[in-house]
Amino acid sequence: MAMHGMRGLSIFISDIRNCQNKEQERLRVDKELGNVRTRFKNEKGLTPYEKKKYVWKMLYIYMLGYDVDFGHMEAVSLISAPKYPEKQVGYVVTSCLLNENHDFLRLAINTVRNDIIGRNETFQCLALTMVGNIGGTEFAESLAPDVQKLLLSSSCRPLVRKKAALCLLRLYRKNPDVVNVDGWADRMAQLLDERDLGVLTSSMSLLVALVSNNHEAYWTCLPKCVKILERLARNQDVPQEYTYYGIPSPWLQVKSMRVLQYFPTIEDPNTRRTLFEVLQRMLMGTDVVKNVNKNNASHAVLFEALAFVMHLDAEKEMMSQCVALLGKFIAVREPNIRYLGLENMTRMLMVTDVQEIIKRHQAQIITSLKDPDISIRRRALDLLYGMCDVTNAKDIVEELLQYLSSADFTMREELSLKAAILAEKFAPDLSWYVDVILQLIDKAGDFISNDVWFRVVQFVTNNDDLQPYAAAKVKEYLDKPAVHETMVKVSAYILGEYSHLLARRTGCSPKEIFSILHEKLPTVSTTTIPILLSAYAKILMHTQPPDQELQNQIWAIFNKYESCIDAEIQQRAVEYFALSRKGAALMDILAEMPKFPERQSSLIKKAEDSEVDTAEQSAIKLRAQQQTSNALVVTDQRPANGATPSVPVSQLSLVKVPSMISAEDHTSTNQALSEENGTLRKVDPQPPSADLLGDLLGPLAIEGPPGATVRSEHNAVSRLEGGLDAVDGSAIVPVEEQTNTVQPIGNIAERFHALCLKDSGVLYEDPYIQIGIKAEWRAHHGCLVLFLGNKNTAPLISVQALILPPAHLKMELSLVPDTIPPRAQVQCPLEVVNLWPSRDVAVLDFSYKFGTYMANVKLRLPAVLNKFLQPIPVSAEEFFPQWRSLSGPPLKLQEVVRGVRPMPLPEMANLLYSFWLMICPGLDPNPNNLVASTTFYSENTRAMLCLIRIETDPADRTQLRITLASGDPTLTFELKEFIKEQMVSMPTAPQAPAAAPPVPPAAQPTPQAPQIPANDPASLLADLL
Amino acid sequence: MPVAASAIYFLNLRGDVLINRLYRDDVGGNMVDAFRMHIMQTKELGTCPVRQIGGCSFFYMRISNVYIVIVVSSNANVACAFKFVVEAVALFKSYFGGAFDEDAIRNNFVLIYELLDEIMDFGYPQNLSPEILKLYITQEGVRSPFSSKPSDRSVPNATLQVTGAVGWRREGLVYKKNEVFLDIVESVNLLMSSKGSVLRCDVTGKVLMKCFLSGMPDLKLGLNDKIGLEKESQLKSRPTKSGKTIELDDVTFHQCVNLTRFNSEKTVSFVPPDGEFELMKYRITEGVNLPFRVLPTIKELGRTRMEVNVKVKSVFGAKMFALGVVIKIPVPKQTAKTSFQVTSGRAKYNAAIDCLVWKIRKFPGQTEPTLSAEVELISTMAEKKSWTRPPIQMEFQVPMFTASGLRVRFLKVWEKSGYNTVEWVRYITKAGSYEIRC
Helix, strand or coil: CCCCCCHHHHHHHHHHHHCCCHHHHHHHHHHHHHHHHHHHHCCCCCCHHHHHHHHHHHHHHHHCCCCCCECHHHHHHHHCCCCHHHHHHHHHHHHHHCCCCCCHHHHHHHHHHHHHHCCCHHHHHHHHHHHHHHCCHHHHHHHHHHHHHHHHCCCCCHHHHHHHHHHHHHHHHHCHHHCCHHHHHHHHHHHCCCCCHHHHHHHHHHHHHHHHHCCHHHCCHHHHHHHHHHHHHCCCCCCHHHEECCEECHHHHHHHHHHHHCCCCCCCHHHHHHHHHHHHHHHHHCCCCCCHHHHHHHHHHHHHHHHHHHHHCCCHHHHHHHHHHHHHHHCCCCHHHHHHHHHHHHHHCCCCCCHHHHHCCHHHHHHHCCCCCHHHHHHHHHHHHHHCCCCCHHHHHHHHHHHHCCCCHHHHHHHHHHHHHHHHHHCCCHHHHHHHHHHHHHHHHHHCCHHHHHHHHHHHHHCCCHHHHHHHHHHHHHHCCCCCHHHHHHHHHHHHHHHHHHCCCCCCCHHHHHHHHHHHHHHCCCCCHHHHHHHHHHHHHHCCCCCHHHHHHHHHHHHHHCCCCCHHHHHHHHHHHHHHCCCHHHHHHCCCCCCCCCCCCHHHHHHHHHHHHHCCCCHHHHHHHHHHHHHHHHHHCCCHHHCCCCCCCHHHCCCCCCCCCCCCCHHHHHHHHHHHHHHHHHHCCCHHHHHHHHHHHHHHCCCCCHHHHHHHHHHHHHHHCHHHHHHHHHHCCCCCCCCCCCCCCCCHHHHHHHHHHCCEEEEEECCCEEEEEEEEEECCEEEEEEEEEECCCCCEEEEEEEEECCCCEEEEECCCCCCECCCCEEEEEEEEEECCCCCCCCEEEEEEEECCEEEEEEEECCCCHHHHEEECCCCHHHHHHHHHHCCCCCCEEEEEECCCCCCCHHHHHHHHHHCCCEECCCCCCCCCEEEEEEEEEECCCEEEEEEEEEEECCCCCCCEEEEEEECCHHHHHHHHHHHHHHHHCCCCCCCCCCCCCCCCCCCCCCCCCCCCCCCCHHHHHHHHC | CCCCCCEEEEEECCCCEEEEEECCCCCCCCHHHHHHHHHHCCCCCCCCCEEEECCEEEEEEEECCEEEEEEECCCCCHHHHHHHHHHHHHHHHHHHCCCCCHHHHHHCHHHHHHHHHHHEECCEECCCCHHHHHHHCCCCCCCCCCCCCCCCCCCCCHHHHHHCCCCCCCCCCCCCCCEEEEEEEEEEEEEECCCCCEEEEEEEEEEEEEEECCCCCEEEEEECEHHHHHHHHHHCCCCCCCCCCECCEEEEECCCECHHHHHHHCCEEECCCCEEEEEEEEEECCCCCCCEEEEEEEEEECCCEEEEEEEEEECCCCCCEEEEEEEEEECCCCEEEEEEEECCCEEEEECCCCEEEEEEEEEECCCCCEEEEEEEECCECCCCCCCCCCCEEEEEEEECCCCCCCCEEEEEEECCCCCCCEEEEEEEEEEEEEEECC
């Protein structure tokens, strides 16, 4: 029709079709685009015919996949053409080439509106179709009333009203306010009385969108939907053109049922009865036939009906009917149908009571595991995983284990993870569990994540009667010729801990155990060697009476690894070697590992995570998801302030683990805790061994790094020993609010102090977010960049960052996005200008929401006085005139400081240099004195030279005299106070290596009294970790 | 000798296999489908000649309208494989009489299979010299079925030929007129900044020969290169002539050149193969005489107009001239209208390559034609991306000129019978990638 007579266009198209290859096509297209550009640029303008022709060409080129970024103006202008052919091109090309955000569309709004309110039906249809495809918010605002009028008008033909309904749906999606809830509920109900099925289908789509947002307002539509369903199901009054392979309008059926699923329940008994009748009819009436199209249509209806039945919580009979139907499906050979059957059965599992019925099909499902189609295998695996419970766990897990050896590589990881979870969840007894996991590791070692064997170790450690069994079992596995590395890890750990329990059995003497393990050493990677070393150390310790030969052998190994390039291995070798010479003390240090606090299995968590990721957004799934996420909140909740260790989790209650803490009341919890801390404290006085302990804990930490768990215990200790509350300051920033429910990882204050001395690092970290910082300082300007990194697979929402700057800093934070997408990092630059010298610190008030957690932290920003210093060397000729010219207060201040932490002079010089104070040697004749100079930058003072002299007394290193001179009285005072703070509040860090700058704790805005020397063992441990 | 190929495929541009030969069974027959799926149908083609898909590596090369793909699964020698392809194509060309394309392949299936069997064995390249192969693969391409006279040609002992001391030349050749043709072909690669400073410049040259000589002649070639001249002056213990000497980098010789003699006496002496061959290749990076200078000024006037002025200056001798000069001046993609003024040649806008193409058929030395053009752009939807200003490209051929300044000083032919020979020497300089930023 519109193509008639456009020769240029048809020639172009035939040229393109005649192209031999892609390259020729591209050349032809580029040539044509050049031609079109020349035409559009022509001053004389184009005739409507030419314009139409070139715009069609543009569309054709665009459809071939080439970029067309000009000529939109021409396309839009065609919309207002009076004749149909041109108008049609305009609408078609505009809706293809532009999207709702294009500015050009704004030009068209008026014309489109005129077409919509005009009398010409064809033009109305064109306009509605375009708006329905690319209409944006602006269209929504200006066109919604007209579109609504068209939809409700009785004079319009169904053709127009159909399009109007869909157009309104688009506008509603863009701007929900265009549909007034009060007014529309009645009109919608009225619309559902429509006899024309086309209009009805479109209106139903609109209703789905409306109801999904607010179902309460549309109660009145419910019976009408049921009525429509009834009408369709009974095939009353359905015109021929709306039956598809004998099924009366499957689309409308599906949509009606979808709408009904958004209403929580259906109470009216009459409606309910009708509905069940209809559903019954649907369930009965569907069968697998030859024709693919018919199958597709009838199955679409059927599966929606199934979803609806699940939603309605129908009586058991109907459920079992559904399952029976699905059972028929999974027995069919057609893979698509089987897939659907399996998938829907998995969904059925969410409804109670059907498990028993589904179990009848277990054999069939297991055969599906061997299907050639991987997607079916996956579904079958999901279903088996879902339907597993205590009664059939043994069968299913054994089946899975058997299947594992023949399964696809791509599936093995998932398979082994699921088998491990099921074994853990439904283990009838723990030895069976250990058997299963060891078999798993044996068969699919490559696919076993660390979590799996960590979990075994946890169970074995927590269950005394399991220990000899496990040890014997792993030894059996080790005797096999080829052993997977993961198996070596588990066995090394378990044999190290518990092999002495087997000592009386044959072939299990320490020497033999050692030789079995040692055989594996050359074959393993560097991550396993440390575990083996620990095992050797423990075997050696358990050997009673001591075996000189074994000892020599093991010592030789330690000796060998003392020069290993891997720091971890080297450290262990050195430490174990030194420790093993201590004799009796060894017993204490290498004592059996304490029981683990109960944790939620990270495996289950992992599985849940992945499920949430792949879930689709249908109505029923949506609800199911909300439920699981609630469950997650309950189980996941970390105790506030870490006062009580994690509470045991309901999912684990089936496993009989003698729990230490859970069942007891609060006081005994405390006792238990202090007991546990007792064991910790015993080793505290020997710093290296404390380190070692953390070390041993290291590989076993199942969730979160070991620091976190130990820290929470440490906090608990400091609470118990209330007198030491002040120490808390070193762990938690003083300004931090206690409502914080998320436990930070690492010490915030330490991180802050480290950042005072360097320019990039981590400012804050918790399980959900990590805030890094990177700073650049130039004179009195600074540029900080905050890196907000989301560590999770779910977005962090309501992210807010406020800067509370002190008076002397001008800070400007760029916009912080409201949400941080999963696993993404957001950068927020922050400009800082220093106005005048002051020691006050800027605070970042940061909050975010994760799920139902609300976290709020106040973090000090490392924009401190010394960041605006610039070291500058000064010669004697420059120094002394300056020094003399600045005489007496307030420009030159002197103070004797007492209670300084004694330190040798070079160390003090290092410390000063780390604050950007340049030490000028040789200026002061007295070798016990230090002279330093620096330049301070701020907007008020500009560059200002500061001269510092520190006189120490070799007889009494705890006191010194500071003299400070600069051209500005405030600067002199502030800088003097700053240095004094740093000198005085130095913590006693006995084994801090000389290279690392000592960490000054909590420098608060006001000068504070010297802190209690932190010799509390717990905090010491925390420091070490 | 490392493995070079497990299989070789010849594909047309649509990806149909024209011919293939599997040399080892470590790659599946359907691996070429992977090539088609992952390389040909994506935009990867032409980005990287070596790709790994699955466990196999694909080396490919396009020659006219044919893709030659080598598939290997082991750790093969890539350079060797590509050299093999290049040599094989040269071989086919010499068999088919010059053309190598889809049609030529379709017309010579049997011959190609026969050659493929001969030139590679179990993935190891074999003798690829056309002179030798033509001795025993006598089936010639269909192009000249009547030219060969198999009756009066004795088939010599091929084995002796291949294993003999002079494997590349048959004995007992007789020509009525003894002639030697020598061509020095150089191509200049240049990248120049808009300010006129040379960023990168080198010349790759070839010495091509065509010999129609009787018997077993010994040839000696003298060039004005540095090594040769120095050596000569030492030998004759007289100072070098004041003329310019050229320093050649990366010289590679045809296998017929006697390398021990070259190393000891620094002379290029050889017994040439019969017919056409490439005697040596070299590269020069210093002291290059650029044949053309280009002075572009391109002004963007606002968002929709541009002014282009290009002056090209020929800096070779006034008596010489360049042929087939094409200057491609890039313009933005949204160019709509152009108007030109040129002092010589013809110019037009080519939308397919987004360039103004200015052609000058004959370009005398020491002249400087100019082009000035006005370009109008159409406004686009996409927010203004600044135009990247690709470099101006130039193509040309200058006969009797060498960008390196290399000259043949002598070409001596010595044969037992002491016949007279006629020597022909030609020089030509072509543009390689001759680019000037603007």
